[in-house]
Amino acid sequence: MKDFVFCFAQTHLNFRLAELNALAILEAIEIQYNPSDLLLASPFLLVKLPSIADAKKLLNRSILLKEVIELWAEADTFDNLLVKVRELPIHYHKPYLKSRFKFNVSVFGSTLTIPQKVEQIERFSFLPYEGDIDMKNPEVVFTVYEDFYDLPNQGIPSPEHPFRLFFGPFVAESNRGLIQKYDLKKRGYLGTTSMDAELSLIMSNVALVRPGSFVLDPFVGTGSFLVTSSHFGAYTLGADIDGRQIRGKAHHPWRTTEFWDAIICDPPYGVRAGAKKIAINSKTPPKTSILNRDGGYKLPQTIPYELDEVLNDLISFAAIHLVPGGRLVYWLPTITEEYSPRDVPRHRRLRLLDNCEQNFNKWARRLIVMEKLRVDESDLNVSELLVEVERGLHKQMTLDTKDVKIDEGGLVSLNESPAHANFRKGYFNE
Structure with missing residues (x-):
């Protein structure tokens, strides 16, 4: 295994490890690192990988990873760094002895003037390289990261x-x-909830979208997630109750079978408008036509749809229709002061992998990543269901198991209502 330094973009800090882990699975790469080493105040993470080629594979798809260097030396002062570089065995330098090269000093959290950087670079003059310095087209760039x-x-x-x-x-x-x-400014049509390109791309990555994947967004809106999933080679399909954005029949045509490799969505929070669903009235038979007399589309009858109901239905749907190993990736809105890990919906056939917070001070939304169990895996027990997951760290929640209820379909519920059940009210009270 080789040592590398991963330099991440200092944005969406809580999402970085979720994407990295997903890309390692997509590329079938063995990866080793300590999750607690990635600090919110730093973009750098030490990682072990089998080869440089594997590092390039991860970079090829990553949105939150900016660049990578092979790690030759690490120190707490510049003088100590020079000492360690001097002590490097010759086999480190041998591939580059006659290469065209240049040096780069990259500083995070402070600034250095050009003369200061030049002074630092000149202190590496002891290195045994015989090739020419080439600032425009070097064969190798020796890099110093200062954190x-x-x-x-x-x-x-x-x-x-x-x-x-x-x-x-x-x-x-x-x-x-x-x-x-895929910047939204380049899109021909936008809705009030169109997801920005960066987050859409990240979600496609953590959902393990790859060429040939079947991807569903059941709250498709203007299709942001389908656009980015299609970029990665997926076959995509969306459904939505709002006929102003798409047209289609009210009820989904899915057979009760495992079909979707990924379900990626942003469920309606009920903030801009109360969330609704198609009303089902057993006393009134369904209409045989979806058109009015004037040829326009009929709007189906709808009823209020509370957020906790939306999420419970989404989780249950995913447990049935995802293929084994398929992923459900969705947004869970929360009021910051009221949120508890126990609010995240659970299901006995879905393992919670990631819980990444995007904080807006008084409220937040969390990217929840769940994976359907493989065929040979038993249903999760209560202890496995009650695992708190955040920033790549897993720990057990303190919760009395007598408070846990599991219905016949495997959906888990607690005796108390989740905080997001009143999200709309809490959002506007703030």
Whole structure:
């Protein structure tokens, strides 16, 4: 295994490990790291991978990973870094002895002037490279990362010296250009809830979308998730109750079978308008036509649809219609002061993998990632169901098992109502 330093974009901080883990599964790459090493105040993570080629595979699809260097030396001061680089065995340098090269000093959480960077680069003059310096088209870029942490954004002045430094050859950059390619400003039609391109791409990644995947968005709106999933080669389909955005029959045509590789969605919160669902009235037979006399589409009768009902139906639907190993990725809105991990809906056939918070101060939304159990896996027991998952760390919740109820379909509920059941009221009270 080789050592690398992953440099992430300092955005959507709680989502970085979820995407990294998913990409490692997609590319079938063995990856080793300590989740607690990735700090919210830093973009750097030390990772072990089998090869440089594997690092490039992860970069090729990642949205939150910016770039990677191979780790040759790590230290807490620049002088100590130089000492460690001097002590490197010659086999580190041998592939690059005659290569065209340049040096790059990258600073996070502070700034260095160009003269200061030049001074630092010149202190590496002891290295045995015989190739020419090439600033425009080098064959290798030797990189120094200096991590001062993100203290200024916390109201703390940058320290005089970095907390840690890394050195090694640059591997590659990621494909964050996709964010601009699918920027909402370039879309021909937008709705009030259209998801931005970066988050849509991240969701497609954590859902393990790949060429040939069948992806469903049951609250499709203007199709942001289907656009990004299609980019990665999926066959996509969406449904929506709002006929102003799509047209179709009211009831889904899915057979009760395992079909979807991924379900990716942003369920209606009931904020901009109360969430609704198609009314089912057993006393009134369904209409044989979906058109009015003037040829226009009939709007089906609807009734209020509370958020906790929406999510329970979504979880139950996913447990039936996902293929084994398929993923459900959706947004759960929460009031910050009221949220508890026990509010996340659970099902005996769905393992909770990630719970990534996007905080808006008084309220937040959480990206929930669940995976359907494999055929040879037994239903989750109560202990396995009550696992708190956040920022890649798993721990057991403190909850009396007598408070847990599991219906015949496997849906888990508690004696108390989840906080998001009153999300609309709490949102407007704030």
